[in-house]
Amino acid sequence: MKIVSSHKQPFLLIKYILLLILCFAPILLQAQDPVFIQLSEKNKLPDNEFYNILEDRKGFIWLCANKGLYRYDGKTFKNYGNPLQRGASVFNTQEDNLGRIWCNNISGQFFYILNDKLHLFTDLSKYLNGELADFVITNDFLWVFTVRAIYKIDLKTKQILERHSTTKNFGTPFSSNNSIYVGAFDSIISINEDNNITSLIETKLPHKGKKGNAISLGKAIIFKTNSTYIYSQIRNKKNCFYKLNFSQKKLEPLKGLESLEKIKLYTIFEQNNETWITTNQGVWVFTFKNAAFQLKKRFLTDKHITKIIKDKDDNYWLASLNNGVCIIPNIHIETCNIPLKEENIKTLDKINDTTLVTGSNHGNVIFYNTNSHTSTTINLPANEGKLSKLKYNPNQQKIYISKGFRSYVLDYRNLALEKTRFFDGVKSFSLLAHNDLLYTNHDKVILLKNANYHGKGKFISTNKRTYDSFYDEKRHEVYVAFVDELAVYDSLWNKQVILNKEKPIYGKSITQTTNGIVWVATFKNGLLGIKDGKVIHHYTTENGLTSNIVEKIKADQNKLWIVNGNSIQEFDILTDKFKTLTKREGIKSYNISGIETVGNKSYFSSDKGLFSVDRNNAFKTLHPEVYFSAVEINEKDTLVTSNYTLKYNQNAIKISFNVNGFLFNQKGTYKYRLKGYNDTWLTTAIGENSIKYNSLAAGEYTFQVQPFLNSTNTTYEIKELYFLIKKPFWKTLWFILLIASLILGGTILYFKKAMQKKEKERIAQLEKISLEKELIAINLTALRSQMNPHFIFNALNSIQDLVLQQNTDASYDYIVLFAKLIRNTLSYANRDFIPIEKELEFLNVYLQLEKLRFGDDFTYTITYDAHEELEVPSLLVQPFIENALVHGLLHKEGEKELDITFHLSENTLQCLITDNGIGRKKSKEINLRQGNRHESFALNAIKKRLEIFQKQYAVKIGFVIEDIYKNSSPNGTRVIVTMPYRKRF
The missing domain is CATH 3.30.565.10 (Histidine kinase-like ATPase, C-terminal domain)
Structure with missing residues (x-):
């Protein structure tokens, strides 16, 4: 029946708005935001104000902060300081060719890390006069750039070898292809690999405005996108951008960055043919085509982002001036733009290749366009509870809606909304042959012939709670997961109960892959594959699952999406391999209500909104490399080396090890053994990265450790430490031989003396x-x-x-x-x-x-x-x-x-x-x-x-x-x- 007249006008208005949005979606182009993890005090983040960030060749993350220099190894932040340091704040982290980490401060001091300590290299305070200088480290020299001068300092002698001065402000240096480029307001200069300073281009930009007034200038920056060098200068408080044409020695104006004119720029990061620019209004992502920039997306618009890096595990680190450090653990997992009040999504279905439909806990229907990344909300009558289940019928182009004890049918063509007496408390919908509709609820299974929600339904089952249903189109069979059994009905509605090893199957979610196998997620018995009414596959934590409690599954051709209480997994049934995603890798929630695939993305509805996963790129391959971080002998720290020769009483040994990076220590474990003590491989708990042995006997031992990930069968490199614990001197061969010789000699002497005594007595x-x-x-x-x-x-x-x-x-x-x-x-x-x-x-x-x-x-x-x-x-x-x-x-x-x-x-x-x-x-x-x-x-x-x-x-x-x-x-x-x-x- 049609909706009552009192509601007609609002719904007609909604219809026209929705149709308008769907028609002009490309004009309203938005972007899905990547999923962020905000590091905070809970993660032992030591500060909120960060200026720079760097990943070194060993995988350590270095952070320049207001409170000092910090190193992050994936678990803890370590602070570095120097007794001669004036002020805590440091800036401009860089790594030289020897692996040393450099930084400087506003007091003109330059530091480097060596042997895990911060050393003062030089103090240029009398030259810099309080100016925070930029610098670049080359193989032999420290190049320091101030507004008025460039200093060339020998790394060995610490002597200033050369000073290049100007009255026209130097900008921020940019290193590329073994050269250093620096822009001043009137020219571009370079320092080549032979350490020669050369003028490349005269900017020939006007110094005065049209009215003859002087143009105020700011610090120039140079960056590169693809193979194009870009010159930016602040002119009259506006960011201006030019292409550097080295062949013609001139600047060429650029288009597409006009939106950045009034924004403070910090750094530029180039990634996958994209230019990421950090600003005081978040991150702007551009593509560069046909000599012009195009805005692709923005995110973190309310934050001062100072620097972005991508680490060895493809995590993106964003340092900010006011919000600490954000991490994008997976750039291929994105949040969809759903209104905040509708983020608790209870159901999801696919309309077509560009549109998804969801139902929220707030009780409304939301359409989401996967091209324009926009959403439109259809407000249903209020005070009727949450929208628990919906299903789109492409044959009728109608959406069946179950909302508590109210039910509706929404016509997708004209957005007309009807009430119906069916669909109360629905657990599942299934479209059958001949446009028949089957739905289940808390105590019934009902069939509507030809999806006739005006007529009379047929009761297939009553008085028994259900959880899910599924229709096998090839065999014309209907699977229903009841509270106490899994049943399959043929086309004549004859029922057969499916057992697993003569025991009932307690199913929760049902789907089918392209090869015809029906898969059932169970409450606590893992995943079952069924064919011809028999269980032919059974997967648990012993052969790939991260949990035996499977919440939801959805087939994607011959792959399965599996939602557990601790992960989302993709299972390739042809290769029998699992891939795993967790919250640490960007999954927003494990409370998943629906899964649908559009193009190369799979969309997940959850209690924390709608998010997408790029199936081809989201699963990262980690390359963990373990190293020994500390060795304690008799509870005293000692130098980490590969071989130890110890005394017999130096037999209490604690070995600490680690894999650098944000992800591994949150999901990975370590296999280890001590050969000579126990040759059996043991596995640590997640987050545990030290082993202690007490009272080891004298002998030779080899400690071996290896990173281990449950989600992969990859075998990683084993690292070793060798220990030789000497025997106490009374157990050594020379001492035993000495004692034996003494005993033998003593015995001989005793008997000789006795014989001499007897002889004397005789x-x-x-x-x-x-x-x-x-x-x-x-x-x-x-x-x-x-x-x-x-x-x-x-x-x-x-x-x-x-x-x-x-x-x-x-x-x-x-x-x-x-x-x-x-x-x-x-x-x-x-x-x-x-x-x-x-x-x-x-x-x-x-x-x-x-x-x-x-x-x-x-x-x-x-x-x-x-x-x-x-x-x-x-x-x-x-x-x-x-x-x-x-x-x-x-x-x-x-x-x-x-x-x-x-x-x-x-x-x-x-x-x-x-x-x-x-x-x-x-x-x-x-x-x-x-x-x-x-x-x-x-x-x-x-x-x-x-x-x-x-x-x-x-x-x-x-x-x-x-x-x-x-x-x-x-x-x-x-x-x-x-x-x-x-x-x-």
Whole structure:
């Protein structure tokens, strides 16, 4: 039915406006804006005011900012400063042929980066006087350009070699083809590769206006587009542009840049036969054909854009004076011009090769012209909720609209709008054969024969929620994704349930590729390919998808657009390869409501508007090159090198690595392994770019790392670090051999010493036995000496005299003492030591017998003043006493005295034998007269015995004989015998 009369006039007005716009679309030409990413404090952007930007040969991004010089490696911004630097702001970043980054400041200081530090090259403050100079670095020289002079400075000596002055202002230098071009208001000069300054063209531009007034001039700039050099000069506060005709040495006016006359220009960037000019009103993009410029598009019109570069990954970086840094991650993904209030788009369909139709959450219909990049809104009755689904029927040229519980049909030919009782809460539309229309909603599947929305519909299914439907034109089958199953209906509406491994399929979106395979996006089971009612393909994260939760799919011949919760992928079913786009690469949203292809672009409707993707160019090929950014050993930074030789306790190693660039660290990961520790390749998480190993054992290790992208099968270069951790010295071969040698030598020495000890013990034992035998022999000799015949004969004679005298008692006593003496002598002769009391008793018996012989004139005393219980050598003292009696007292007249005293010292026992005899001299004379030349009694045996004791006890042992004189006359003899002793316990 027709719309009610109260709404006729507004809709007629809308119709005429829409038809007018569609007819004059080329006149209203606009451009789709590229998708931008604004770097901010969230990205740790250090400043908002930037003057210049540069990408070096290693892929680092250098930024000149109000707060200083910064380097961006894809993850962090690093600031560089110098202690001598006056002011933080720096300008004019450049890279020389050695890879050094140069900049300068308004104070006339020029700096360069070397070994990751900012060095002051020269200070020209006295020449520049506060002017911010431009400069160019060549192989050998620093060229500095001021308004009035050009300075040539030697890079090695830092000396100013040449100064070229003018009274006519120099402009901004431009480097091209190994030459430097500089424009002044009256001429163009060049500095060639031989460093010679040459005048090329005289500008011959008037210096005064028509009224004779002086023309105010600004700084001239030169740039190049294609092979044409352009000269621009500010004349009377207007930007004027000229072509440089070097062959005819003249300037030729240019057309097409008149829109830039009143705008401040910053830099020019040439890209794909386009000239991008940065200004205080954003970026202007021109093409240059037939010696004239044509405006192609503008963007960021509210920003002061100071510089544009394109990095190695085809990202466009735009530095601004007031809005930080913007990045165009993909120039081939563009935002369509949709009114802001209509940007939340709920549905999309294609009218023809130039027109798309969308429905917004605001409840209106929007037409979008893909040629003119313009949109037109058809406002539907308000307060009826969002527009949830629409479908264009080319046979009737009508658009079916589902808007909450209101439904409309919009005639595209005249924009007439009708209400209908069908299409409430529609989930999907499908155009069938014979112009039949099938739609599904939250609980029904309804068929309208010949798309008759005035008649009666046929219920195919009821009381079951649906998500999507699709019509297979070749097999005349209808697929419906129900809440609990996937069903296919034939032309007679017979139903078949399709299973995957005997399990239900929970479908969400359905489409079909040219080869006849029907594809189903599932809620959590990836992507299924179906043919003849059977699943023949199944794709998940294991074989290419970025997520198993697939939101929407749309076929484009034999390719599929796949929308996941974390990416949009293009899948080539013939090559079985996936390509991936993410927000980091310019995708505005993953909440996609519709996909349509027009020409070489695919359009995506989303909650953040409509955007297009150039299918042929949008997928960039990254060439990530990993490098080692830092190495820590035992938590201390060390110089990054390829080989490390470490001590055994330098075994905690942290390795940091990175790929420079804006994209890789947001989507890429790293494969790594430490050969010698674990040869298995491991993968980092996204954003993780360091690995730490603790307590590595001694040995050789090779750390390998490789960039990895899930979206490609490309294998990238592997970088390596070699580590040698030495063994502790106690585990080294030389130390082990040394210890083994010491142990072996020690063992040999030990056994040698033991054998020597045993040998010594054996020799000592033999010596002991020999000494004992010798001592026994000496004792026997001493015994024989003590029992010599002379003494025995005298003793027996004395006994005989007593018997003859019939002195029975005396003879008896004498015989008893003699027997006791003989018995003790024989008893003690076999013993080395006897108790001292036994020795004293023996000496007393002996002296009693001698007293019988010597008579009453003979007296003796025996004294032992100690109370120690000792053992002394047996029969040692008696020979000395006998010697004193025989040689000292026997020939003395009168009283004969003998004193025997034992004295105990620390280690020895001394016996002093003192007599008052005739002395040794007179005794010797008597012996000579009597013919007795033998040494007295057993002194030789005593000497030998004492020598043996000396060896055994290692103490000073022996005897000394002293003569006693009285008034210079002999008065006796004293013998001091030093002997060993043993304590008795």
